[in-house]
Amino acid sequence: MPSFFKTLLASALVVSSLGSIAQTKYEWKSANTAGYNYKFVTNDPMKARFYQLKNGLTVILSENHKEPRIQALIPTRAGSNTDPKDHTGLAHYLEHMLFKGTDKYGSLDWAKEKPLLDKINDLYEQYNKTTDAAKRKEIYKEIDKTSGEAAKYAIANEYDKMMAAMGGQGTNAFTSYEQTVYTEDIPTNAIDRFLALQAERFRNPVLRIFHTELEAVYEEKNRSLDNDPWKVEETKYAALFPTHNYGQQTTIGTIEHLKNPSLIEIKNYFNKYYVPNNMAIIMVGDFNSDELIKKIDKAFAYMQTKPVQEYKPAPELPLTAPIIKEVFGPTPDNITIAWRWPGAVSPKEHIIGTIVDELMSNSKAGLIDINLSKAQKVLRASSSPDWNKDYSVWTLSGTPKNGQTLEEVRDLLLGQLDLLKKGQFDESIIKAIAANYKLNAIQSLEKNDARAYKLLNDFVVSKGIDWNETSAMTDALSKVTKQQVIDFANKYCGNGYVIVYKRKGEDKNITKVDKPEITQVETNREKQSDFLKAVNAMPMKDIQPKWLDYNKDLQKGKVGPAEVLYVKNADNDLFRLTYRFDMGSWNSKVLPIALQYLNFLGTPTMSAEEISKEYYKLASNFTANFTDHHINLTVSGLNENFDRTVSLFEQLVTSAKADPATFELLKGRLLKQRNDAKANKGAILQGLAQYAQFGAKNPRTALNFTNEELKALTADEVVNFLKDLFNFKHTVVYYGPKSLEQLSADLSKVHKFPTQFKADLPLVANFDRITPSKTQVLFTNFDMVQAEIDWIRPTVKFDPAQTPVVELFNNYFGGGMSSIVFQTIRESKALAYSTYAYYFTPNTKDEKYFLVGYVGTQADKLNEAIPSMNELFNVFPASEKNLETAKESMLKNYQTERITQDAIAFNYLAAQEKGLNYDERSKIFEALGKLGLEDLKKFQEANIANKPVTYCIVGSENKIKVDELSKYGEVKRLTLEDVFGY
Structure with missing residues (x-):
């Protein structure tokens, strides 16, 4: 299930309470306001307007005035499907390059830069056509040299700086089979700046600083070689589609094509597909559509329509028998079974398939x-x-438990499909699915991004499912019959499928993209183009920030001995109720196991399966999670079902029935999860980071039962922990339509409070972050192409006076694409695809700050990446322009940030943990104007520069000379048992 449906099902409407879903007409209509024609769909809750400008550009607008921000997407209907056969990955290349500027921005002197870029262009064409290895090396040296000369006239990251200065968030882009999409989230007062920049961005993109960005794409490719799920996905699609480019052309491209790029082909691709009749501008948020359409039309009127040849492949032949594939890698075994379904342009099949x-x-x-x-x-x-x-893909996936084969998982999955084919399911669930879909649509109305991405999907497949059909989908889902489901499953889920066995083992087919010799290029971070100056000078109407007032924005009450934090939901009939405990995983080894076990427990009157079904019927949900210091038990659903929802959860926790057989199965799951964690490079790096912060006895190692202790643990011990839980102090956090008085009265009837709470459980151990006295290297061997590197340094205890400089330092130095770290490590030196540095603020007043730096790089770049990051840490990289951008970004984001719903209560609780009684954003905002480079320099010198750190490195000892790491500090090899404690 995709997360989209997981979310909607978690908060479903009750079919019985709805009766039958009203059938509403969704029809296209036309209108004209402010001199512009547009189409809309009747009864569309998003009230989306669909414009088409004279040059063919599609503009889709949907107003939402919940907060002063706008989600913007600019898609083009071109992706890996439309890559040339001999230049795969080209659409993705181009996506990266459209952040590099034009002849108007990103350049110090276009007249001097252009001849050098033309020369680079010619050199790449020579390189592309040359096969002799020695000659290729010679040409690449010339490319590197000329690129260095050209970079003297380039200004890196001007696009990112302009977006940051206007308060943009989420600056990014992505490429898939059928689309390339550029994403931005902007303040409502930044429309003029945003449109000026975007219109220029697509006017005449310049492929500058190309070879360092190409190296970032190499890094992305190499990271995919360490990504077993990615390899499974590519294998699955290649087998399902022997003809269609879904399976024949990967988005990143082949290694051979990556090594032989053509700037001419990239430019041709842009000219062919980045035309107005193949693009859209989708904006959702706080604006006036009549005013906005005029501005968009004026900004993009220069674009000229061109014929676009649609990708129309030959149809795939039907699959008549299973196609079996295997993928090997270090991660745990799993299985994927996939069928080829009709495309989303087939409305009926899309509805029944859902x-x-x-x-x-x-x-x-x-x-x-x-x-x-x-x-x-x-x-x-x-x-x-x-x-x-063109074609959809439906996938069943499974991971075996201990002692189980992939073939056994396959049979179990196919067995469930057979039940569906035979009609052995409850037909009433179909109505519930439709109701859930409807509720999710209502909830998503509040979220700009949810609206925008729904409209994006419609634009990409607009020749099939159109917005009227999308809007009518709830009604259509409710009309699906049991027989239609059976017929669909038997027709499209037959014996013609692809099965991919992901087995743990060495992948002997990996071919890494080799590291080319790249000389560091100039970034000219202190320079600015005239275009940037003009955009940043465009006026933005003032928006007043809104800070939380904890005495006004939430109400406080009492139920029994418990404090209640209350925020009213005036928008709909949904509620969320959280029991928050002031103890967490640091207080109990049993806790994490107990909360997992909760999902498999029943009561004396209901089985676990019956409870799950009952929650589904109630359209309710419960979640149980924990942090170091807290437990959060949350129930949610419809207000009309509040009593039953809450009391059912109460019964589950306080009357849980120990089931030794189920608990033995759970222990088997836990042991399997432990083994799986040891095969996950991300989990290993996190374990190393815990070791670096706390030492050998850390939360990762000390809070876990040993395997022997886990095996000895009984179901009664765990269930008794759960039954006793509500006797400990907990705060009630509520967001819903009830009044505080109603809540108190209703909650006292369904939730049993003790007369007096028990004292919290003591800490298992006192975990205190250790400030290192000397630099050391922690290394763990793992079979991988890349190397993962963390820099860890705990410093001093929390001080609220330091919060403004800490936040500014993070924004300036190591967070985001306009930061110093990103510009240097990736843009200038091409040493990583992903890199950042962040000085983390502790959650409580008694804990320490800690620095985390990160570089994910090729193993053979490790000895370049480490000194490069160290130089940034040890010598403050001063840039007035970057500071100006960082401050402007923060000020505009604080002005438009709105904390709402139960997030208000949790913000209040977080402030309390730090010993604060105010919204700390207000203090940061007030202080920003007074902070300068000298403040950041003093901060870095006091806490980071030339101070001992702990390097955490995960990589293959076959690719990294571990003994040579001693030049950075004392090397300590840690086994997986050292890292995980079991």
Whole structure:
């Protein structure tokens, strides 16, 4: 199941309370306001307007005035499907390059830069056509040299700086099979700046600083070689689509094509597909559509329409028998089974296919959920559709438990599908699915990004499912019959499928993209183009920030001995209720196990399966999670079902029935999860970071039972912990439509409070971050192409007076694409695809700050990456222009940030943890104007520069000379047992 449906099912409407879903007409209509024609769909809750400008550019606008921000997406209908056969990955290359500027920005002197870029262009064409290795090396040296000369006239990251200065967030882009999309989230008062920049961005993009950005793409490719799920996905699509480019052309491209780029082909691709009749501007948020359409039209009127040849491949032949593939890698075994379904341009199949997927897996009451996951017959299992334009793909996936083969998981998954094919499911769930879909649509109305991405999907597949059909989908889902589901499943889920066995083992087919010799290029971070100056000088109307007033924005009450933090929901009939405890994983080894066990427990009157189904019928949900210091037990649903929802959870926690057999299965799951963590490079790096912060006895190692202790643990011990939980102090956090008085009265009836709370459990151990007295290197061997590097340094205890300089330092130095770290490590030196540095603020007043630097790089770049990051840490990189950008970005973001719903209460609780009684954003905002480079320099010198750090390195000892790491500090090899404690 995709997360989209997981979310909607977690907060579903109750079908019985709805009666029958009203059938509403969704029809296209036309209108004209402010001199512009547009189309809209009747009864569309998003009230989206669909314009088409004279040059063919599609503009889709949807107003939402909940907060003073706008989500903007600029897609073009071109992706890896439309890459030339001999230059795969080209659409993705181009996506990266459209952040580099034009002849008007990103350049100090275009007249001097252009001849050098033309020369680089010619050199790449020579390089592309040359096969002799020695000659290629010679040409690349010339490319590197000329690129260095050209970079003297380039200004890196001007796009990112302009977006940051106007308060932009989420600056990014992505490429997939059928689209390339550029994403931004801007303040509502930045429209003029945003449109000026975007219009220029697509006017005449310049492929400058190309070879360092190409190296970033190499890094992205190499990271994919360490990503087993990525390899499974590529294998699955290649087998499903022997003809269509879905399977024949990967988005990043082949290694051979990556090594032989053509700037001419990239420019041709841009000229062919980045034309107004193949693009859209989608904006959702706080604006006036009549005013905005005029501005968009004026900004993009220069674009000229051109014919675009649509990708129309030959149809795939039907699959008639299973196609079996294997993928090897270091991560745990899993299985993927995939069918080729009709594309999303087939409305009827899309609708019935959605029901089929939900009936199989909806996180609560699907066949897989009840019969496999809840019964613990596998470690994990799910279903998920990919709705592509030409063909969709439906996937069953599963992970085996201890002692289970992939073949056994396969049979279990196919067995559930057979039940569906035979109609052995509850037809009433279909109505629930439709109701859930409707509720999710209502909830998403508040979120600009949810609206925008829904409109994006419609634009990409607009020749099939149009917005009227999208809007009518809830009604259409409710009309699906059981027989239609059976017919669909038997027609499209037959024996013609692809099965990919992901097995743990060495991948002997990995071919790494080799590291080219790249000389560091200039970034000219102190320079600015005239265009940037003009954009940054464009006026922005003032927006007043809104700070929380904890005495006004939430109400406080009492129920029994518990404090209640209350925020009213005036928008709809949904509630969220959280019991928050002032103890967490540092207080109990049993806690994490108990909260997992909760999902498999029943009561004396209801089984675990019956409870899950009952929650589904109630359209309710419960979640149980924990942090170091807290437990959060949350129930949510419809207000009309408040009593039953809360009391059912109460019964589950306080009357849980120990089931030794189920608990033995859970212990098997836990042991398997432990083994799986040891095969996850991210989990290993996190473990090393814990070791670096706290020492050998750290939360990762000291809070886990040993395998022997876990095996000896009994179901009664765990259940008794749960039954006693509500006797400990907990705060009630509520967001919903009830009044505080109603809540107190209703809650006292369904939740049993003790007369007096027990004292919190003591800490298992006192964990205190250790400021290192000497530099050391922690290394753990793992079979991988890349190297993962963390710099860790705990410093001093929390001081609220330091918060403004800490936040500014993070924004300036190491967070985001306009930061010093990103500009230097990636843009200038091409040493990493992903890099950052962050000085973390502790959650409580008694804990220490700690520095984390990160570089994910090729193993053979490790000895370049470490000194480069160290230089940034040890010698303050002063840049007035970067500081100006960082401050402007922060000020505008604080002005438009709105904390709402129960986030208000949790913000208040977080402030209390730090010993504060105010919204700390207000102090940061007030202080920003007074802070300068000297303040940041003093901060860095006091806490970071030339101070001992701990390097955490995960990599293959076959690719890294571990003994040579001693030049950075004392080397300590840690085994996986050292890292995880088991």
